[in-house]
Amino acid sequence: MGAITVLTPTGTLGYGFGAEALEGGMALRPDVIAVDAGSTDPGPHYLGSGETLVSRFSTKRELSDLLSAARGAGIPLVVGSAGGAGSRRHVDWTVDIVREIARERGLHAKIAWIYADIPIERARRAVRQNEVQDFEAGFLLTEAMLDDTVTLVAQMGHEPIAAALDGGADIVVAGRACDDSTIAAFPIARGADPGLAMHMGKILECGAFSAEPFGMDVMVGTVAEDHFLLEPGSRNRRASLTSVAAHSLYERENPIRQAGPGHEVDLSDCRFEQVTERRVRVSGSRFIKSGDYWVKLEGARRAGYRTICIAGIRCPTMLARIDDILDEVRAQAIDYFAPASFELTFHVYGRDGVMGRLEPQREITSQELGLVIDVVASDQELAHAVCHQISGSLLHLHYPGQFNTSGNLAFPYSPSEIDAGPVYRFSAYHLMKAASPLELFPVNFEDL
Amino acid sequence: MAPGKHRLRDYAAIIRSKNAGPYRLTFDILFRDEESFRVVRDSNAVTRETVALAYGVNPSQISSLFIVPEGRAIKVTLIRPIGQGERGDSDMYGCQQHVPLMELPVPPGENR
Numbered sequence: 001m002g003a004i005t006v007l008t009p010t011g012t013l014g015y016g017f018g019a020e021a022l023e024g025g026m027a028l029r030p031d032v033i034a035v036d037a038g039s040t041d042p043g044p045h046y047l048g049s050g051e052t053l054v055s056r057f058s059t060k061r062e063l064s065d066l067l068s069a070a071r072g073a074g075i076p077l078v079v080g081s082a083g084g085a086g087s088r089r090h091v092d093w094t095v096d097i098v099r100e101i102a103r104e105r106g107l108h109a110k111i112a113w114i115y116a117d118i119p120i121e122r123a124r125r126a127v128r129q130n131e132v133q134d135f136e137a138g139f140l141l142t143e144a145m146l147d148d149t150v151t152l153v154a155q156m157g158h159e160p161i162a163a164a165l166d167g168g169a170d171i172v173v174a175g176r177a178c179d180d181s182t183i184a185a186f187p188i189a190r191g192a193d194p195g196l197a198m199h200m201g202k203i204l205e206c207g208a209f210s211a212e213p214f215g216m217d218v219m220v221g222t223v224a225e226d227h228f229l230l231e232p233g234s235r236n237r238r239a240s241l242t243s244v245a246a247h248s249l250y251e252r253e254n255p256i257r258q259a260g261p262g263h264e265v266d267l268s269d270c271r272f273e274q275v276t277e278r279r280v281r282v283s284g285s286r287f288i289k290s291g292d293y294w295v296k297l298e299g300a301r302r303a304g305y306r307t308i309c310i311a312g313i314r315c316p317t318m319l320a321r322i323d324d325i326l327d328e329v330r331a332q333a334i335d336y337f338a339p340a341s342f343e344l345t346f347h348v349y350g351r352d353g354v355m356g357r358l359e360p361q362r363e364i365t366s367q368e369l370g371l372v373i374d375v376v377a378s379d380q381e382l383a384h385a386v387c388h389q390i391s392g393s394l395l396h397l398h399y400p401g402q403f404n405t406s407g408n409l410a411f412p413y414s415p416s417e418i419d420a421g422p423v424y425r426f427s428a429y430h431l432m433k434a435a436s437p438l439e440l441f442p443v444n445f446e447d448l
Numbered sequence: 449m450a451p452g453k454h455r456l457r458d459y460a461a462i463i464r465s466k467n468a469g470p471y472r473l474t475f476d477i478l479f480r481d482e483e484s485f486r487v488v489r490d491s492n493a494v495t496r497e498t499v500a501l502a503y504g505v506n507p508s509q510i511s512s513l514f515i516v517p518e519g520r521a522i523k524v525t526l527i528r529p530i531g532q533g534e535r536g537d538s539d540m541y542g543c544q545q546h547v548p549l550m551e552l553p554v555p556p557g558e559n560r
Contacts, residue, residue, distance in 0.1 A: 040469065041467060043532055043540045044533045045533070135469075136469055136470075137470075137531070138527075242461075242478070245518060245519035245520070246462065246476070246478050246519065249474075249476045249478075249516065251468055251474070253468045253472055253474055253525045254514070255514050255516050255519070255523055270518065343535050345535060347538055355538070355539070355545060356530065356537075356538045357504070358505070358545060358548070360503065376535070425531075425533055425534060426532070426534075429470055
């Protein structure tokens, strides 16, 4: 095997990269462009709703540039976790954008797309056969919870993407995929050491976040027989020991062993060396194949509908008794709407709005508070009614020591209530045993 | 470094928090240099107990702590008190939970 070079344009497709950086990266003659387009990081909403994380405008703009670069160089383009959560709707949306670009530019290429949706019945069967384990959710997955689940995907490994590439695809749009696997699929398909390729994938998947200065930008990795090299596309950045080692820790719990679909990567014997001013060499990453092939499920359910109200509080007499006042208003609302139920959260910015129960410093030291009244109920109308009842009560509440009797809240908006639509929550974050790496992830081809 | 009361922010170059999946909050402490890393490591300033105390949680909520000499880093992970996007969650990316670590006291050791 000769060395294989992967160009990753950015940390998330649609979040941008520099033209100079892409040009610099392409000058290193990559064998593939690979990028991921999402994860669970933005929360369960995109998985549940099917809305995309990034706008169509940004996605199309960046895919156009990447398709031009890839087709110009005669190399494939791989997109993983399409659309934000990698559900069927996200894959179809992304494939549609690629078709549109191809039509507009007269491009001819073979596209493959891979769904990552898991039929609920398939997961139910796994639950019945005891082939589902909790990963970190802290609860067991039940058939009832699967029935509540509106979208269920699993993270694919590198194998379905490699199958698409082996099938001759010039463009691969994959649904939910392990980020590292999206980047590692091409090198592994061409015979690279899977431990090195996966570790390189882990570092490259955030683009130039592993460079200094860090940013959403182009990063290039070259995997050879016993090491890989990292280098940013832009001349204004460099890969350093610190930036690469720091990134090895990012967004993962265990810095030594990193689990993915059907494998773990052991980094305990890893070595990092600065080989040139802007290039780092990594060696010693080891691939450990798992006995059975487990994939991580990600599911979302609809929890209700949200209405919020944003308000400011300036009067020191109210700040001094804010907890009592909020408790009183909450109790009134529960009583007023009974037997209907709702979830009510007060986010009190200026006290513990950011850290909640992890906040060690709960004393209010500012002259004003920002309040977000957050109501989730079974339908939008009820959520709106509850939120308005609470903001109205707070606005006109009488309390001891009050000077200003004309209103307690400063609303920046009219209407003061904002309907935020359906609310989704994670309903599955569990491991499920697959019959094979390809079982759950069908590959489709089309000539553009 | 001059004697006096030192905190983790005096030794670290990066102190950050971030989700590691929807149910974990992971903290990375990256030190300015080898010396700072050694001083803090040897002082036992960062343990399951000190981190739990700083966040007002039970030490059993600390799911792991790694000392990473190759990265001149200490990595601590907390079970999220509220899962990402669950009722009452206030930090979707978990990226603004780092401040109590910045203020963590580093006890004086010998030869300092």
